[in-house]
Each structure stands twice: as C-alpha cells, then as structure tokens.
Amino acid sequence: xxxxxxxxxxxxxxxxxxxxxxxxxxxxxxxxxxxxxxxxxxxxxxxxxxxxxxxxxxxxxxxxxxxxxxxxxxxxxxxxxxxxxxxxxxxxxxxxxxxxxxxxxxxxxxxxxxxxxxxxxxxxxxxxxxxxxxxxxxxxxxxxxxxxxxxxxxxxxxxxxxxxxxxxxxxxxxxxxxxxxxxxxxxxxxxxxxxxxxxxxxxxxxxxxxxxxxxxxxxxxxxxxxxxxxxxxxxxxxxxxxxxxxxxxxxxxxxxxxxxxxxxxxxxxxxxxx
Amino acid sequence: xxxxxxxxxxxxxxxxxxxxxxxxxxxxxxxxxxxxxxxxxxxxxxxxxxxxxxxxxxxxxxxxxxxxxxxxxxxxxxxxxxxxxxxxxxxxxxxxxxxxxxxxxxxxxxxxxxxxxxxxxxxxxxxxxxxxxxxxxxxxxxxxxxxxxxxxxxxxxxxxxxxxxxxxxxxxxxxxxxxxxxxxxxxxxxxxxxxxxxxxxxxxxxxxxxxxxxxxxxxxxxxxxxxxxxxxxxxxxxxxxxxxxxxxxxxxxxxxxxxxxxxxxxxxxxxxxxxxxxxxxxxxxxxxxxxxxxxxxxxxxxxxxxxxx
Numbered sequence: 001x002x003x004x005x006x007x008x009x010x011x012x013x014x015x016x017x018x019x020x021x022x023x024x025x026x027x028x029x030x031x032x033x034x035x036x037x038x039x040x041x042x043x044x045x046x047x048x049x050x051x052x053x054x055x056x057x058x059x060x061x062x063x064x065x066x067x068x069x070x071x072x073x074x075x076x077x078x079x080x081x082x083x084x085x086x087x088x089x090x091x092x093x094x095x096x097x098x099x100x101x102x103x104x105x106x107x108x109x110x111x112x113x114x115x116x117x118x119x120x121x122x123x124x125x126x127x128x129x130x131x132x133x134x135x136x137x138x139x140x141x142x143x144x145x146x147x148x149x150x151x152x153x154x155x156x157x158x159x160x161x162x163x164x165x166x167x168x169x170x171x172x173x174x175x176x177x178x179x180x181x182x183x184x185x186x187x188x189x190x191x192x193x194x195x196x197x198x199x200x201x202x203x204x205x206x207x208x209x210x211x212x213x214x215x216x217x218x219x220x221x222x223x224x225x226x227x228x229x230x231x232x233x234x235x236x237x238x239x240x241x242x243x244x245x246x247x248x249x250x251x252x253x254x255x256x257x258x259x260x261x262x263x264x265x266x267x268x269x270x271x272x273x274x
Numbered sequence: 275x276x277x278x279x280x281x282x283x284x285x286x287x288x289x290x291x292x293x294x295x296x297x298x299x300x301x302x303x304x305x306x307x308x309x310x311x312x313x314x315x316x317x318x319x320x321x322x323x324x325x326x327x328x329x330x331x332x333x334x335x336x337x338x339x340x341x342x343x344x345x346x347x348x349x350x351x352x353x354x355x356x357x358x359x360x361x362x363x364x365x366x367x368x369x370x371x372x373x374x375x376x377x378x379x380x381x382x383x384x385x386x387x388x389x390x391x392x393x394x395x396x397x398x399x400x401x402x403x404x405x406x407x408x409x410x411x412x413x414x415x416x417x418x419x420x421x422x423x424x425x426x427x428x429x430x431x432x433x434x435x436x437x438x439x440x441x442x443x444x445x446x447x448x449x450x451x452x453x454x455x456x457x458x459x460x461x462x463x464x465x466x467x468x469x470x471x472x473x474x475x476x477x478x479x480x481x482x483x484x485x486x487x488x489x490x491x492x493x494x495x496x497x498x499x500x501x502x503x504x505x506x507x508x509x510x511x512x513x514x515x516x517x518x519x520x521x522x523x524x525x526x527x528x529x530x531x532x533x534x535x536x537x538x539x540x541x542x543x544x545x546x547x548x549x550x551x552x553x554x555x556x557x558x559x560x561x562x563x564x565x566x567x568x569x570x571x572x573x574x575x576x577x578x579x580x581x582x583x
Contacts (some may be wrong), residue, residue: 008381012367012374019406020367119363124331126382127355173394264331270292 001133005128009136010143013197017106017144027102027148034094035152036159038077039087043163058082065089080167087160088175096186100193100222107194109215110137111201111262119213133267134198134259139196151183155157180240188247193221195254199261206225281340282307282430282461283328290323297323299485301337303462305430305478308581310456312472313465314572315482321465322362323481325432325456328355328463342429355383358428359386362435362465364419368408372399372418376425383426397451420451427537429453433464437471449475469569479568481575489575497566500574504541507533508551509560520551533560 005139017023046058057080062070062085073088075081123133153174161171174182198218201210281304290298298320305311313321326332329342330350339346341353363431366375376390394400397573399417401409410418424429433452437445452475456462466472479496481488486551489496505524510516516534519525524543538547544563551558564570 008378012370012378016367016369016372049440075277118361118363119367121331121361121365122379123330124326124356125357125361125382126379127351128382129351130544153471232317268326268331270326 001129001131002140003209005132006135006139009128009133011111013140014143017140023105023269024144025126027144029150029249031098031152032103035066035156036097039091040159040163042091042237043160044085046079046086047163049079049165060111061085074168075171076101080164083164086174087164087173088178091156094152094156095164095168096181096189097222099149099152099186099190100218101143101145102148103141104193104214104218105211106135106144107141107197107209108201108210110141111267112197112204112207114267115199115269119199119270124264127274130262130264133183133260134262137198138191138255138258142269145190149182149186149190154177166210177240180244184244185240185247186249188244190222191251192247192254193218195258196252198258201262202266212256275479280307281305282313282342283463284338284340286338288327288334290327290332290334297485298327298334301485301487302481303480303487303490305461306460308456308459309465309477310452310462310475311478311480312471312476313463313474313480314467314476314568315488318468318483318484319467320485322434323483323485325359325361325434325463326433328365328430329357329359350462351523352564356428357425357430357432358426358430360416360419360431360433360436362438364422365497366407366410366415369406371404371406372410372414373403376403376422376530379422379425385426389425389427389533393425394418394550396424397421398447406436413441413559416440416444416448423502424455427476428460430463433462435465435467437466437468445471469567469572472573473568476568479571481521481572481578483576488579493568495570495573496575500571500578501566503537503539504543505566506536506538506544506557507548507560507562507564508536508547509533510551511557511559515556516551517555518554519551522547535564 034037049058059144062078062081065073065085075083075084089270111120114123159174160173165173166173177219197210197214200213200217204210277538283305285301288298288301289296301320301324313319313324315321323332326548327334327339327346329351330341330346333347342356344353345583346353364575366372367378371389371393372377376394377387377432380386380390391400393509394403397417397420399414399421401553402414407415407418420433420436423433436448436452440448449471452462452464456475456477463471465476474495477492480490481496489500490501493571508516508519513534519534519536520528524539524546526537528534534549538544541563544561548561566574
C-alpha cells in the first residue's frame with residue numbers, strides 16, 4: 001500500500017470539505033453549542049447561584065453521586081462543588097457526541113457521494129487500490145471529527161477553568177480521566193462508528209439513504225460510548241485503559257475488514273452492485 | 275489467434291451480466307496497437323461496459339481479456355496506470371479548481387505538475403485552471419477530462435462519447451487530438467453513436483448492438499463485405515416514371531432512401547442504365563454512384579442483421 005496515495009485521497013476530500021461552507025458551518029455551530037455555549041450558560045448560572053435554597057438543592061444532586069466521586073469533588077460550598085461535578089463528570093459525554101456526529105456526517109457521504117457525483121468512475125479507472133481509497137476516505141472522515149473534538153476540548157477546558165477555576169482557586173481542568181477519555185477512548189469509538197458507516201456508504205444508493213442509515217449506526221455507538229465515558233470518569237485509570245484497549249481491538253478488526261466493502265463496481269454504481 | 279504483441283486490447287468471447295440483463299454477450303474483437311478503433315452502436319449497445327471491462331473497473335463473467343498483454347483480473351492496477359479514460363459524463367470535484375483536480379489526478383497517476391500543466395495547455399483549458407470546476411461549461415469539462423486522461427501519457431486512451439454535448443468547434447478539436455495521438459503511436463478506442471465522427475478517423479470499426487459485436491474490421495473491408503454490389507442513386511422529375519428500373523438487365527434490387535438506391539451487378543452497367551432511362555422517357559435529375567460512408571455501412575449492416583434474424 002502506498003501511503004502517498006492514501007494521503008492524496010484524504011487531502012482531496014478534506015480540501016473539498018473545507019471549501020463546502022454549507023457542510024461545515026452547521027457542524028461548527030454544533031461543536032460551538034456543545035463545547036462552549038451550553039457549558040458556559042450552565043456553569044455560569046450555577047456559579048451565580050448564591051441563594052441558600054437553590055444552592056442546597058444543587059448540593060443534593062452532588063450528594064447522589066458515588067462516594068468515590070464525591071471525595072474527589074473540590075470546592076467549599078454546594079454551588080462550587082456542583083459546578084465542579086458538572087464540569088468534570090456530567091458533561092463528559094459531549095467529548096464523544098460531537099466528534100462522532102461530525103465524523104459520521106462526513107463519512108456517510110464519502111463513498112456514495114463519489115458515485116452520485118460521478119467521480120467514482122474516475123477512481124474506479126485509476127490505479128488506486130481499493131484499500132488506498134478506503135483508508136483515504138476513513139482518514140478524511142475521522143480527522144474532522146477528531147480535530148473538532150480536540151479543539152472543542154481545548155475550548156471547553158478554557159470555559160471550565162475560567163468559570164469554575166476561579167471559585168476553586170486555580171486551573172484544574174483537564175483531569176487525568178478526561179485526558180484518557182479524549183486521547184485514548186474517544187478515537188476508537190469514532191473509528192468503530194466510521195468502519196460501520198463506510199460500509200453502509202459503499203452499499204447504499206444515495207447520500208440521503210447513507211445519512212439515514214448512518215444515524216442508525218451512530219445512535220447506538222453514541223449511547224454506548226456515552227455510558228462508557230461516564231463510567232470511566234468514575235473508575236480507576238486502569239479501567240479506562242482497559243476499555244480503550246477493547247475499543248481499539250474492535251475498531252481494528254472492523255477497519256481491517258472494511259476495505260472489502262469497497263469494490264470498483266460499487267464506485268461505478270452499476271446495477272449488479274447497487 | 276490474435277497476437278498480443280500487435281494488439282493492445284483483445285476481447286475473446288467476453289460476456290457480462292447485471293442481474294438478468296446481459297450487457298455483453300460473447301464479445302470478441304481486438305484493437306491493434308497504434309490504431310484508432312471505433313466502437314459504434316446505439317445507446318445500450320454495451321460500449322461503456324466494454325471500456326469498464328478493459329481497465330478492470332469491472333470484471334467479466336466469462337471470456338478472456340488482455341490489455342497491453344496483461345489480464346485485468348490479476349494486473350488491473352498496472353493496466354489502469356497505463357490507460358487513460360474519458361468517461362461519457364466527465365465528473366470532477368466541483369468545489370476544487372481545475373488545477374486542483376489535475377493535481378489530484380497527477381498524484382494518483384504518479385505524474386507531476388509539469389505534465390499536468392502541459393496537458394491543460396494541449397487542450398486549451400489552461401486559462402481556466404484557477405476557476406472552480408463547478409462553474410465550467412460542458413466543453414470546458416470535456417477539455418479538462420481529456421487533459422486528465424493524458425496526464426500520465428497513457429499507452430491506450432479510451433474515449434467514451436467524448437464529444438457528447440460539445441459545440442462543433444470543440445468536437446472537431448477532440449477529433450483532431452485523436453488523430454494526433456494515433457499519429458504518435460498511441461492506441462485509441464473511441465465509443466460513439468455518431469457515425470460522422472467515426473468517419474475518417476477509424477482504422478477499425480466494431481459495430482455493437484444489444485451487447486454483441488455485429489461486425490468488426492477496417493471500414494473498407496466491411497464495405498466490401500456488406501456492400502459488395504455497386505449502388506447508383508437515381509432521381510427523376512417524375513419519380514413514378516422510375517417504376518420499371520427493377521426489370522432492367524443487371525439490376526439486383528432497389529429501395530427509396532432520399533433517392534432511388536439501385537443495386538447493380540457491375541459498375542460498368544451505369545452508362546447502359548442511363549441510356550435505358552432516357553430511352554423510356556425518364557427525365558433524370560440525379561444519377562450518382564454511391565461511395566459508401568460509414569453511415570451507409572452501419573445501416574446496411576443493421577439491415578442485414580435484421581434480415582438474418
């Protein structure tokens with residue numbers, strides 16, 4: 001396999017995506033809402049609560065969390081402790097939802113889009129191997145989601161530290177659990193979703209069908225990753241490593257067999273393969 | 275037996291089906307190296323399927339194919355690196371500029387910017403390379419597709435309906451390019467249903483219809499085979515006065531097609547025919563020996579096939 005060819009396919013897809021504002025602006029807004037706007041409103045509101053009754057109610061929410069977590073929550077008053085708990089534990093799944101949504105939106109269109117535009121004919125007649133096409137498409141779908149996740153994570157860290165850090169006495173975010181989540185656990189979940197979505201994209205007849213079908217794949221993966229991510233933040237670091245490792249193995253197996261879903265006849269969109 | 279050293283493309287008893295639809299049925303022909311082979315036939319004849327099988331973009335169900343001495347089944351990647359294809363509806367990444375599309379093609383065909391620029395200049399599209407392809411006209415897209423197809427200096431160039439949707443000037447430019455490339459020893463395969471396009475550039479014609487090859491060979495040899503008897507076109511002021519022509523000596527038959535096409539057994543019958551017409555009071559407005567064009571040949575072959583069926 002020639003990596004220069006994989007990168008050429010990836011680069012062409014990413015460059016095209018970058019030039020299609022109608023496509024990435026909604027995704028940018030989605031990321032902005034989840035990583036910046038909603039956390040800022042939520043955490044800002046909680047920080048402003050000084051009324052005794054409301055603060056006590058928020059404190060009760062913190063009290064429902066497991067003891068192990070409660071011991072790690074910092075802050076001297078219920079409002080600050082609640083903000084800390086929300087920032088570190090309850091908003092964790094957004095680190096997965098946003099990159100997964102972006103990657104699946106890009107991935108769903110990647111192969112069927114070639115067929116719909118007619119550019120699949122050019123790829124089918126080219127000396128690119130199907131594996132090179134598959135990996136190029138995979139990277140081009142994975143990078144926007146994961147890139148958005150990393151940038152969003154950075155912005156989320158700033159929001160959290162600015163709003164909650166001042167009450168705790170300094171910058172405290174990201175915690176070790178979050179770092180593990182973003183760097184070790186999120187990538188294989190995106191890869192699992194993409195491995196399934198690219199298979200669908202290679203088989204369906206239209207981009208609209210691909211998007212519909214991909215939502216069926218994305219939703220369970222989001223729910224699963226949501227549970228895993230939430231659970232991992234409560235668990236010892238070793239569990240996060242273990243969960244990430246299992247996810248990586250599943251992702252690797254799915255990706256290794258995924259290239260077989262791309263056939264030149266499917267790129268052409270001929271009747272027997274449609 | 276066809277020699278792979280002298281034939282760039284060899285199809286032997288090739289069949290291909292899509293579900294219940296048989297797209298190609300026992301197709302055999304060869305495209306000699308350095309020649310222009312025209313696949314001629316109506317829409318749905320199997321021309322595009324033939325192109326796709328040639329590069330290995332699709333694989334045949336039965337039969338054998340050799341391209342540049344290689345089997346598309348096992349050496350498809352190598353074949354595709356040595357063959358250029360202009361598809362019937364050239365598609366590009368519309369959001370990218372012409373230059374960006376060419377650069378992408380140059381990368382995957384392991385060519386370079388110099389060849390990309392030179393190909394664009396050759397097809398007169400270099401002035402528009404900084405524009406997004408989405409804004410290109412049909413003619414510009416075809417020129418860019420041609421530039422993209424030759425970016426790696428292919429040994430075989432396959433053009434599938436290359437002049438579809440082009441204005442006459444652009445269409446002529448494409449046909450000139452085909453002549454030029456053939457002159458340089460490249461093997462050209464052109465699919466078309468436009469007979470006048472094939473006229474003059476085809477070294478060999480493969481007439482296809484309903485997934486089969488009806489006839490294949492040099493236009494002159496096909497003319498000898500299918501239009502062996504001379505034809506004279508006759509017309510008169512009063513067409514009804516020509517009713518007796520079939521009874522004359524040496525006349526094998528006749529049919530109306532713009533004028534009365536009279537099939538005779540020998541060319542030297544023509545003077546006798548003229549004398550007889552005048553003698554019987556016919557006032558001829560046209561007496562013209564028919565030099566068969568590809569179009570005449572095409573319809574004659576189709577007629578012969580219908581009659582045989």
